[in-house]
Amino acid sequence: MRFCVLGGGSKGNATYVEAGETRLLIDAGFSGRELETRLDALGIDPAGLSAVLLSHEHGDHIRGAGVLSRRYHLPLYANRPTLQAAARNLGSPAAVHEFTTGATFTCGAIKVHPFAVSHDAAEPVGFLLQAGGLRLGHCTDLGMVSRLARHRLTGCHALVLECNHDPEMLATGPYTPALKQRVRSRHGHLANHEAAELLAELLHPGLSQVVLSHLSETNNTPELAAQAVQAAITATAQPPPQLTIACQQKGSNICQLTPNAK
Ligand SMILES: [Zn+2]
Ligand SMILES: [Zn+2]
Numbered sequence: 228m229r230f231c232v233l234g235g236g237s238k239g240n241a242t243y244v245e246a247g248e249t250r251l252l253i254d255a256g257f258s259g260r261e262l263e264t265r266l267d268a269l270g271i272d273p274a275g276l277s278a279v280l281l282s283h284e285h286g287d288h289i290r291g292a293g294v295l296s297r298r299y300h301l302p303l304y305a306n307r308p309t310l311q312a313a314a315r316n317l318g319s320p321a322a323v324h325e326f327t328t329g330a331t332f333t334c335g336a337i338k339v340h341p342f343a344v345s346h347d348a349a350e351p352v353g354f355l356l357q358a359g360g361l362r363l364g365h366c367t368d369l370g371m372v373s374r375l376a377r378h379r380l381t382g383c384h385a386l387v388l389e390c391n392h393d394p395e396m397l398a399t400g401p402y403t404p405a406l407k408q409r410v411r412s413r414h415g416h417l418a419n420h421e422a423a424e425l426l427a428e429l430l431h432p433g434l435s436q437v438v439l440s441h442l443s444e445t446n447n448t449p450e451l452a453a454q455a456v457q458a459a460i461t462a463t464a465q466p467p468p469q470l471t472i473a474c475q476q477k478g479s480n481i482c483q484l485t486p487n488a489k
Contacts, residue, residue: 228337228361229483232387233257233265235440236475240288240367242387242440243271246358249335252279252295253354253365253387256287259294269481274299277335278324281305283348283368284313296320304334306341308349328352342379344369347414355379361484363387367441370415372425380429384484388426390439390456390472391416392446400446416441419452423459430465436482440473449474 233241239257243250243266250271255262266273279292279301293316296303302322305313310323326332328350331340336359341352346368353366353376364383366376380386397407397418409415417425426437439452449472460467471479 228356228358228363229481230363230385230387231269231481232438232440232471232473232478233262234475234478235367235473236442236444237287238444238475239290240441241265241291242365243269244337244356244363246356246361247336248277249337249358250276251334251337251356252276254282254288254367255279255292255295256285256290259291259298262291262295265478276301278302278304280334280339280341280354281309281313282354282365283346283351284309284316285348285368286316288368289313289316293317293320296322304332304339306350306352309351312349340379342375343373344376345371345373345413346416347409347412353379355383360486361385363484369417370413372417372421377425377428380425382431382433383429384433385436385438385482386426386429386434387438387440387473388422389417389441390419390422390447390452391441392418392443393448393451393455394418394420396448396451397443397446402445410443410446416443419447419455420459422452423455426456427459427463430460430463430468432466434468436471436484437468438471438473438479438482442472442474444475
C-alpha cells in the first residue's frame with residue numbers, strides 16, 4: 228500500500244491511496260485541474276483512478292469530485308446524508324455508491340471502513356483503509372476525539388491526522404468570535420495539542436508513517452504543529468514514526484507501506 232496527501236487545509240484536501248491495482252482518492256477538494264496537476268506531479272495518471280471516497284460535503288473536500296467523476300468515469304462513494312448535502316456541488320457524477328457509516332465495504336483491493344466523527348456536517352466520517360495486512364487511518368475534520376475514532380485509529384500502520392490550529396493563534400487571530408467558537412467547538416477542528424495527545428496514545432511499533440494535515444493557514448504554522456507533536460512523541464517510549472506535514476500548497480511525498488514495515 229502507498230499513499231500521498233496531495234494537499235491539506237481549509238482551501239482543499241485530497242489524499243491518494245493505492246493498493247494493488249486499486250487507486251483511490253479520499254476527498255477531492257481541489258478543482259479538477261488542480262487535482263490533475265498534483266497527481267501528474269507524482270507521476271500518477273488521473274485516468275487510472277478507481278474511485279473517490281468522500282468524507283463530508285464541505286467544499287474543501289468535494290470541490291473537484293463531480294468534475295473528476297465525469298471526466299474519468301469515476302464512482303463516488305459517500306453516505307446518503309453527505310450525498311444529499313453535496314448534491315448541488317457534485318452535479319451529475321458518472322456513478323455513485325452509497326455506503327453506510329460504520330459498515331465495511333470493499334473497493335477493489337482495499338477494504339474501507341467509514342466511521343462517524345464529530346464535525347459540523349451532515350454525517351461526516353473518517354476512514355480506515357485496509358489492504359495486504361496494512362491499515363491506514365484517515366481523519367481530517369474532527370472537533371473532538373471520540374472513543375470510536377480513537378478505537379478505529381488504534382493499530383494503524385499509517386495515519387493522516389488533522390492538526391488544525393494553535394489555540395493561542397486562534398484566540399488572538401483575525402477570525403470573528405463566532406468563527407473562533409466554531410473552530411474550537413466539538414464540531415470544529417482539532418488543535419495541535421489535541422492531535423498530539425491522540426497521536427501519543429496511538430503510537431505503537433507498527434506505526435511507521437504519520438502525516439499531519441488540514442493545518443490552518445491563519446491559525447497555525449507547520450513549525451508549531453511539528454513542535455507540539457514531536458514533544459508528545461518523544462515523551463513516550465515508543466519508536467517514533469516518520470512525521471510529515473502536509474500543507475495547502477504542498478502535500479506529502481509518497482509514503483510506502485510494506486507488509487514487513489515495523
Ligand atoms: Zn475541511
Ligand atoms: Zn469540514
